[in-house]
Amino acid sequence: MSALNIQGTSSYQMQLQSYSSKINELRKKDDSSSISLASSLKQQYTSVQSNLASVVSSNNAYVINKINEKKLLDNYIYNKKAQKEQIASSSFEASV
Numbered sequence: 001m002s003a004l005n006i007q008g009t010s011s012y013q014m015q016l017q018s019y020s021s022k023i024n025e026l027r028k029k030d031d032s033s034s035i036s037l038a039s040s041l042k043q044q045y046t047s048v049q050s051n052l053a054s055v056v057s058s059n060n061a062y063v064i065n066k067i068n069e070k071k072l073l074d075n076y077i078y079n080k081k082a083q084k085e086q087i088a089s090s091s092f093e094a095s096v
Contacts, residue, residue: 007059012052019045 019041026038 007055009052009055009059012048012055015048016045016052019048 026034
């Protein structure tokens with residue numbers, strides 16, 4: 001995980017591309033061992049695809065959480081500034 005807590009997806013995508021190429025090559029051959037190996041690789045492909053979907057989902061949730069945290073912080077800062085302005089204007093009015 002990086003400093004932003006977001007995992008990369010490129011290694012998963014590269015694995016999927018590699019599996020896909022190997023599976024396609026094996027399916028072109030017409031022997032049972034190649035077909036069996038292609039089937040096995042397809043299971044691994046599906047597993048990597050599932051892991052990739054999980055990482056993407058986790059990354060999306062993290063980004064949404066950070067956006068919400070920023071909105072809360074922005075609202076807090078805005079409210080604090082409004083309070084200070086209100087106090088300053090109230091103090092000015094009281095002293096007049």
